[in-house]
Amino acid sequence: MKIAFLLYPGFTALDIVGPFDVLCRLPGADATFVGKQATAYPNDNQRLTMVAAKALAEVPDPDVVVVPGGTEGTRAAARDPEILDWLRAAHEHTRWTTSVCTGSLILAGAGLLEGAPATTHWAAAGELEKLGASYRPERWVRSGRLVTAAGVSAGIDMALWLAAQIAGDLGAQAIQLGIEYDPAPPFDSGSLAKASPEVRELVASVFG
Amino acid sequence: MKIAFLLYPGFTALDIVGPFDVLCRLPGADATFVGKQATAYPNDNQRLTMVAAKALAEVPDPDVVVVPGGTEGTRAAARDPEILDWLRAAHEHTRWTTSVCTGSLILAGAGLLEGAPATTHWAAAGELEKLGASYRPERWVRSGRLVTAAGVSAGIDMALWLAAQIAGDLGAQAIQLGIEYDPAPPFDSGSLAKASPEVRELVASVFG
Numbered sequence: 001m002k003i004a005f006l007l008y009p010g011f012t013a014l015d016i017v018g019p020f021d022v023l024c025r026l027p028g029a030d031a032t033f034v035g036k037q038a039t040a041y042p043n044d045n046q047r048l049t050m051v052a053a054k055a056l057a058e059v060p061d062p063d064v065v066v067v068p069g070g071t072e073g074t075r076a077a078a079r080d081p082e083i084l085d086w087l088r089a090a091h092e093h094t095r096w097t098t099s100v101c102t103g104s105l106i107l108a109g110a111g112l113l114e115g116a117p118a119t120t121h122w123a124a125a126g127e128l129e130k131l132g133a134s135y136r137p138e139r140w141v142r143s144g145r146l147v148t149a150a151g152v153s154a155g156i157d158m159a160l161w162l163a164a165q166i167a168g169d170l171g172a173q174a175i176q177l178g179i180e181y182d183p184a185p186p187f188d189s190g191s192l193a194k195a196s197p198e199v200r201e202l203v204a205s206v207f208g
Numbered sequence: 209m210k211i212a213f214l215l216y217p218g219f220t221a222l223d224i225v226g227p228f229d230v231l232c233r234l235p236g237a238d239a240t241f242v243g244k245q246a247t248a249y250p251n252d253n254q255r256l257t258m259v260a261a262k263a264l265a266e267v268p269d270p271d272v273v274v275v276p277g278g279t280e281g282t283r284a285a286a287r288d289p290e291i292l293d294w295l296r297a298a299h300e301h302t303r304w305t306t307s308v309c310t311g312s313l314i315l316a317g318a319g320l321l322e323g324a325p326a327t328t329h330w331a332a333a334g335e336l337e338k339l340g341a342s343y344r345p346e347r348w349v350r351s352g353r354l355v356t357a358a359g360v361s362a363g364i365d366m367a368l369w370l371a372a373q374i375a376g377d378l379g380a381q382a383i384q385l386g387i388e389y390d391p392a393p394p395f396d397s398g399s400l401a402k403a404s405p406e407v408r409e410l411v412a413s414v415f416g
Contacts, residue, residue, distance in 0.1 A: 018226075021221055032255065033256060033257075040248075047240065047241075048241060049259035101388075121388060151388025151389075152229065152388055153364065156391070160395060164395070169395065170406060174397075176397045177400070178411050179361060180358055180360055180398055181360065182347070182402065183398070184365055185364075185384065186369045187368060187381050189382075189384050191385070192385070195384075203382045206386065
């Protein structure tokens with residue numbers, strides 16, 4: 001089972017590494033990072049660099065695709081013909097085409113989410129709707145073979161769900177125990193509904 | 209505030225990227241991936257490659273150090289004089305010296321956890337004790353300026369706690385909302401205590 005993890009300049013690292021460290025542990029998984037070129041890509045704040053082992057053209061037929069979000073680079077990727085053509089062609093025969101955070105803007109840019117229920121980072125809901133998708137404020141949303149996850153860490157939840165679809169509940173639960181994914185955040189302000197007005201205001205000033 | 213994220217051959221990616229995507233968002237954070245050489249390092253299953261921007265010798269005085277775990281490569285790092293010397297020297301003036309998963313074996317290898325309460329991946333508890341630490345089955349354990357986190361995803365929880373120590377609760381909560389860290393795993397088998405006997409047996413056969 002070929003799993004392609006997309007890299008592009010400006011991706012958010014946790015968006016892609018979360019699902020990677022779940023899905024690469026599936027029996028028979030052939031996990032590969034791909035990019036327009038097989039080269040190194042900087043993340044959203046240029047402090048982290050990851051390497052795409054293969055160019056898009058070398059992986060035309062993945063069984064699973066995972067698209068991470070990010071900031072400006074994500075919007076550029078969502079208008080990049082080479083990335084969008086690859087996604088459209090790959091999606092014709094994937095078992096699952098997935099995104100994390102604003103990665104859904106790239107799937108939408110490829111026309112894959114037209115009229116479909118989908119999710120994204122909470123600050124990008126309007127942007128996703130403008131690209132034709134129907135935003136849902138959920139942790140992850142399935143629409144046929146398409147699965148979109150909400151902001152950053154929701155990718156881990158989505159990947160576990162996906163692992164269960166592929167390898168059964170027992171397989172997914174074994175991966176969860178293996179990576180000890182037993183979250184216990186010290187605070188409970190990970191969503192707009194739960195965060196205090198002060199926290200929401202502070203974050204709004206960043207996401208403008 | 210200089211934050212050094214250690215890379216070595218065989219690191220587990222989510223161990224280091226989880227804390228990175230929290231801590232790099234702290235105001236004034238100067239986040240850098242470091243390694244014995246400023247070069248590319250493969251992860252535990254050789255399917256992912258990350259780049260160390262600087263060699264250890266170039267970052268002698270970090271304020272915060274984060275050490276990831278892994279498999280065989282972690283045990284090699286825990287006996288590598290160059291890495292251990294750097295850790296010991298850096299720890300003399302860090303504000304926080306931290307690890308995720310079996311990264312605590314490397315801190316223990318450097319002699320930093322002698323007699324100290326600490327945690328690690330559940331399957332490495334005995335190994336950690338043999339290296340002189342006093343194992344605690346908790347998500348993260350503080351001992352002075354040392355903080356060790358349990359398996360893989362506990363690093364995100366630990367990093368949020370650390371962010372609060374550095375920037376206050378409001379700052380940490382803003383980061384949590386920014387990355388939408390509002391975990392809702394589809395299963396509840398992320399710890400030995402919660403996983404079913406079948407799941408524990410399956411995973412034991414892997415970690416055996």
